Amino acid sequence: MDYFNYTDGQLFAENVPVETIASEFGTPCYVYSRATFERHYKAYDNALGDHPHLVCYAVKANSNIAVLNVLAKLGSGFDIVSIGELERVLAAGGDPSKVVFSGVGKQPHEMRRALEVGVHCFNVESEAELYRLNDVAAKMGLVAPISLRVNPDVDAGTHPYISTGLKENKFGIDIQRAPDVYELAKGLKNLAIKGVDCHIGSQLTEVRPFLDALDRVLVLVDILKDKGIELKHLDLGGGLGVRYNQETPPEPSEYASEIIAKLKGRELTLIMEPGRSIAANAGIMLTRVEFLKCTEHRDFAVIDGAMNDLLRPSLYSAWQDIVPVKPRVTGEKRTYDLVGPVCETGDFLGKDRELILEAGDLLAVRSAGAYGFAMSSNYNSRNRPAEVMVDGDKLHLIRQRESIADQIALEKIIAE
Numbered sequence: 092m093d094y095f096n097y098t099d100g101q102l103f104a105e106n107v108p109v110e111t112i113a114s115e116f117g118t119p120c121y122v123y124s125r126a127t128f129e130r131h132y133k134a135y136d137n138a139l140g141d142h143p144h145l146v147c148y149a150v151k152a153n154s155n156i157a158v159l160n161v162l163a164k165l166g167s168g169f170d171i172v173s174i175g176e177l178e179r180v181l182a183a184g185g186d187p188s189k190v191v192f193s194g195v196g197k198q199p200h201e202m203r204r205a206l207e208v209g210v211h212c213f214n215v216e217s218e219a220e221l222y223r224l225n226d227v228a229a230k231m232g233l234v235a236p237i238s239l240r241v242n243p244d245v246d247a248g249t250h251p252y253i254s255t256g257l258k259e260n261k262f263g264i265d266i267q268r269a270p271d272v273y274e275l276a277k278g279l280k281n282l283a284i285k286g287v288d289c290h291i292g293s294q295l296t297e298v299r300p301f302l303d304a305l306d307r308v309l310v311l312v313d314i315l316k317d318k319g320i321e322l323k324h325l326d327l328g329g330g331l332g333v334r335y336n337q338e339t340p341p342e343p344s345e346y347a348s349e350i351i352a353k354l355k356g357r358e359l360t361l362i363m364e365p366g367r368s369i370a371a372n373a374g375i376m377l378t379r380v381e382f383l384k385c386t387e388h389r390d391f392a393v394i395d396g397a398m399n400d401l402l403r404p405s406l407y408s409a410w411q412d413i414v415p416v417k418p419r420v421t422g423e424k425r426t427y428d429l430v431g432p433v434c435e436t437g438d439f440l441g442k443d444r445e446l447i448l449e450a451g452d453l454l455a456v457r458s459a460g461a462y463g464f465a466m467s468s469n470y471n472s473r474n475r476p477a478e479v480m481v482d483g484d485k486l487h488l489i490r491q492r493e494s495i496a497d498q499i500a501l502e503k504i505i506a507e
């Protein structure tokens with residue numbers, strides 16, 4: 092559920108007509124609902140109930156510091172994959188002791204900073220990374236808390252680009268080899284083994300693959316126990332899907348209750364790293380129709396939003412709902428491709444959409460709160476959009492639209 096609803100024939104974000112936001116801040120523009128972020132975070136926190144747990148929101152989904160701050164105020168932890176994400180969490184008032192650091196290519200300076208601020212755990216993805224982290228910690232006279240990210244070889248049943256738990260994926264350590272790698276970690280003086288971690292993919296719409304992965308990880312937990320390696324936590328990663336179109340993903344409550352049932356009798360703190368399921372439906376992207384271009388072959392609505400603003404449709408052929416902010420009741424319904432101004436054939440936000448449109452109409456791309464702005468770029472030298480947070484009847488500009496001056500600020504003409 093979200094807080095983007097129609098009242099009196101027009102779309103509202105919480106208590107604010109979306110049209111007002113477009114008039115005030117222009118388009119394209121991302122609009123987030125604070126109440127939706129809060130609701131989604133609480134859905135996880137409540138679902139995990141009395142079981143010792145830590146919800147670490149995956150910063151990569153939407154890393155605006157106002158979003159992180161809203162979640163930090165609720166007690167959220169954070170899953171990060173770079174020093175940039177760590178600094179964002181700190182700037183947003185997040186608690187570093189609730190941060191887990193994932194990613195296959197952590198650099199020494201990133202490890203140093205994370206150790207300095209005292210993150211909860213490093214999710215280590217290879218032997219080489221274990222050695223590097225041990226070295227960095229040794230030089231600082233510290234002990235780094237670690238878990239190994241294991242690759243359980245389960246098929247997440249999702250898009251191949253966002254499936255991460257198969258043997259052929261670059262992520263994690265083969266679960267069969269994990270006991271040996273834990274032994275190795277145990278022998279390294281500046282590492283402290285805390286847990287185990289796995290993340291099998293994104294936009295999963297069934298609980299089954301999570302449970303399969305969990306079963307395999309629990310076998311590993313028992314093998315390690317027999318070897319005298321006692322784990323304190325189990326991090327199941329993120330990956331729960333959302334409804335973009337016809338999908339019917341489980342609610343966090345259903346997902347969590349099945350997982351907790353399997354953990355009965357074990358003293359394992361459960362960590363989760365949800366990104367999309369917290370952020371996606373907490374945001375929309377507003378875009379305006381520039382021109383209607385109806386040809387013999389196809390009808391195009393040329394809009395002012397493009398693949399550089401929202402990449403998912405171009406990159407994954409992802410389908411996102413696109414709705415008029417003020418639906419027209421009269422006029423001709425046609426089947427449009429909604430295309431942006433970027434010079435790429437793949438620049439579209441939606442294809443074959445039946446809409447009644449006129450130039451100047453305002454559209455909202457739904458479910459754009461996750462992997463939307465976070466994946467935006469300046470391709471074609473386009474300024475990245477503004478981001479606005481709605482809170483009841485209040486509007487907050489949480490990132491101003493970029494300017495051309497911002498874009499060229501780091502560049503320099505060579506002398507002569």
Ligand SMILES: Cc1ncc(COP(=O)(O)O)c(C=O)c1O
Nearest residue numbers: 149193293329330364365366367
């Ligand atoms: C390690 C890790 N944790 C958490 C996430 C968040 O995933 P999602 O947004 O699907 O919940 C990702 C991205 O897939 C990830 O790679």
Ligand SMILES: N[C@@H](CCCC[NH3+])C(=O)O
Nearest residue numbers: 151253293294403461462
């Ligand atoms: N960027 C992807 C998800 C990637 C998940 C990150 N591990 C998407 O938009 O669906």
